[in-house]
Amino acid sequence: SCIFCCCLTVVLLNSRLLISAGISLSMNHINNQQLKTVVTCDGFVQHLSCDTGVISVQSATYGRTSSQICSFGRPQSQISNTWCSINVPVIYKRCNGLRACGLNTQGLSTPDPCFGTYKYYTTNYICIPAETSVTCHGGYGYLKCKNGKTQINTANYGRTDKITCSQGRPSEQLQNTNCFSPNALNFVSKRCEGKSSCSILASNSVFSDPCFGTFKYLYIAYSCVSKCKCYCIEKLYCIIF
Structure with a gap:
């Protein structure tokens, strides 16, 4: 439809959370598209997938904004800094347009935004028809x-x-x-x-x-x-x- 045409274009041009760490999953909706949230603890493999359509990453960050996520077995000194986050453009590049995408976070070579803090990757994406x-x-x-x-x-x-x-x-x-x-x-x-x-x-x-x-x-x-x-x-x- 005409509305879908316009809004799909906007979504694609601004493409940039499944919580695996573990893995927990949350979903919302953007422009009638279900928003999935994946959080993956540093050092694990992040998995994004679409049952139908292809992946369109809305945001991807690395750092820590919660003291609860990816905290099991970690000392307080590694989880107390919750003002730590940077964007991760490589996730857009690797996963956009694919039906499924697995990223070993050990190989991403992401800069360290907060030394001494145990971090995690947070990715928001939707599945768009393609x-x-x-x-x-x-x-x-x-x-x-x-x-x-x-x-x-x-x-x-x-x-x-x-x-x-x-x-x-x-x-x-x-x-x-x-x-x-x-x-x-x-x-x-x-x-x-x-x-x-x-x-x-x-x-x-x-x-x-x-x-x-x-x-x-x-x-x-x-x-x-x-x-x-x-x-x-x-x-x-x-x-x-």
Whole structure:
């Protein structure tokens, strides 16, 4: 719908909590989309997932704002500072547009905002409707909208798991699951945004080689939206005119 078009765009442009630490879960709603909250204690793996649609991270922080969360077995000196929090942009980059995302927090290399305090990661996200396209290296990816035009949510040329495009490939070509192309989203958006259909070659000649020796694939998540005129108030509510 027209309202969905406008508000979805706002959500995507401002994408930035499941509480695992443990794992506890809280949910609210933003623009009729269920907001999930995941908190993961430092050193554990954070898991985000969508039963339908793809992940759109609304906020991601690292630090401590509560003396209760991730406090079990910790001395008082490590949990008393509750004025400690920084944003974590890498979570947006790694998880936006995926149906599921697992992040080992030990490998995030996040700066320490409060030395001596035991910290945790807090991520807010919603699941937005989207189509996905996966194309193994050397093939063409095709995007198509029967109704509306393409709006690119995320794109990556590289490898983020060992299963996708793995058939017939030696194991050494599948081990690097931290392979991201820095220009993929920008290139795909310029090539395909706002079109009813689009094709794009998944190759090093198009995206360059982000991880030599790894067999790569092109992953694109996109939405089909209708054009509309609307005015958005505080990035949450839209008035159609």
